[in-house]
Amino acid sequence: MKKSILIGLALAFLFVGCAKDDDEVAEFNKPALYWYQQIGNSIASGNMDKADAYYISLKSEHMRSPLMQTAMMMLAVAHMDEEEYLLAGYYLDEYNKRFGGEKNREYIEYMKLKAAFLGIKDVYKDQKLIMDSINGAGTYLLRYPGSTYTPLVKTILVRLHMSQYLLNENIAALYERTGKPDAAKIYREKNKGSIVEMADITPPEKGVIGQVFD
Known part of the structure; x- marks a missing residue:
């Protein structure tokens, strides 16, 4: 607030x-x-x-x-x-x-989620924004289960999980290279509960988030 x-x-x-x-x-x-x-x-x-x-x-x-x-x-x-x-x-x-009212709040909340998602420029610096956006997308899907924007929100959510997964994997790899296997294990453990797996992810050329609305 x-x-x-x-x-x-x-x-x-x-x-x-x-x-x-x-x-x-x-x-x-x-x-x-x-x-x-x-x-x-x-x-x-x-x-x-x-x-x-x-x-x-x-x-x-x-x-x-x-x-x-x-x-x-x-x-x-x-x-x-x-x-x-x-x-x-x-x-x-x-x-x-x-x-904001019952008729337009669904659209406004979607636009806010889209703006936050597109505002993620650096996954290392914007980790909190990523987590907040993941929580926001989950809340949106629960609050508006039949929304017209559900497919786009789900796409945003998957992309966010992918970016979080790659971030954890990159940090784990860094710790391994610097001889800190215990720290690397912590970050790989975080990925075990993810809805995506490494095999599902093709790192985009223009950054981890990639382009959803092109």
Whole structure:
């Protein structure tokens, strides 16, 4: 909880900083539709910094506008397209807090899981994110057993287990090379309960996670 609050504050300061550096975004007291159109124009031109700054203006001046809902989702998807998954997750969290309901929560939770999964860049540095994503995918499958997104979530889950298996195997191999067989055994024991086996895995050329959504 504290971590998500800190991330939100950091992103808010980032957005405000962008606004101060841009004369156009320094405008104020505009209709909600004006800010919304500027967000769309900025996304279309590939200027996500400006789009974020326009969102801050929309949020500051028209918090209760019905355009807020579409703007949040538009920005979340745009940041995912730009491979800016932390920012995408921020907007999805904001959307869930304000507009999440029985009808759309299944989709939003799937999008958050997808953003977290695609945000894994280094399996050695992102071990906690991998474990959190495994738990999140398992929870999703239990919560939405008949979801349209079940096949994709299962694919994500298998890829995550594969990355975890390869990570443990690589660490075990390293310990063996450095003359620490007991430590190597610990990591190989972790793989015994995995839903995948080494024979199931072909390490991808572009990293352990690989490409799921291409």
